[in-house]
Amino acid sequence: MTFNATEYLAEHGGDALKALDALAAKRDEEGKDAARARRQRDEAKSERDALRDQLTDAEKRAAPDGATVLTGDDAAAWQTFKERGGLKAFDEAEQVKQERDALKRQADLTEAAQALGKPADALAEILEGKTLEKRTVKAQDGSESEQWGIPQGDTFKPLSELKSIQLLGTAQPDKPTPAPLPTGQRGGNAKPTDPVQALNAALFGGPKEN
DSSP states (O other), rough: OOHHHHHHHHHHTTTTHHHHHHHHHHHHHHHHHHHHHHHHHHHHHHHHHHHHHHHHHHHHOOOOOOOOOOOHHHHHHHHHHHHHHHHHHHHHHHHHHHHHHHHHHHHHHHHHHHTTOHHHHHHHTTTTSOOEEEEEEETSSSOOOEEEEEEEETTEEEGGGHHHHHHHHHOOOOOOOOOOOOOTTSSOOOOOOOOOHHHHHHSSSSOOOO
């Protein structure tokens, strides 16, 4: 719309100063409205950009279907786990633990078998899959002794009271292997060594018949 100064002046009673003041006030208000509009537009743009960045970041961090998202202490624990070697280090540590547990189990079985005077291999077969512990057991007469047994809930069953172990035979002590007899004495009575035969054996590789 074209500004008509004559009409504008007439609207203000022909007072030029009054018309100019009104025009200045109008222009100022229009300027404020424009500035307010620009500010609102800039704020809206900033909010839009911020929301877009948040959505983009959320999409990047979104877990695939079926995955578990770790937060807080769980996320910190997972980070520490990875820094300490991750699954490989865990597998190695687990293998070492299993080997250590197996060695301890074997040592416990050997000690228990010796205490009971039973064969260790037979005892191991009976106790396969069972927990083996050594505890102080109090007898009816008040005496106490260290015994190997199986924990059963709040109770403890000494191995010496198990029927299957009582029926085991007594372990036989290892017998030393007898030393081999000297040449010429195996399988019979000792024969005196003939000096001539001994000399022939040394010189010609075998005894000489007379």
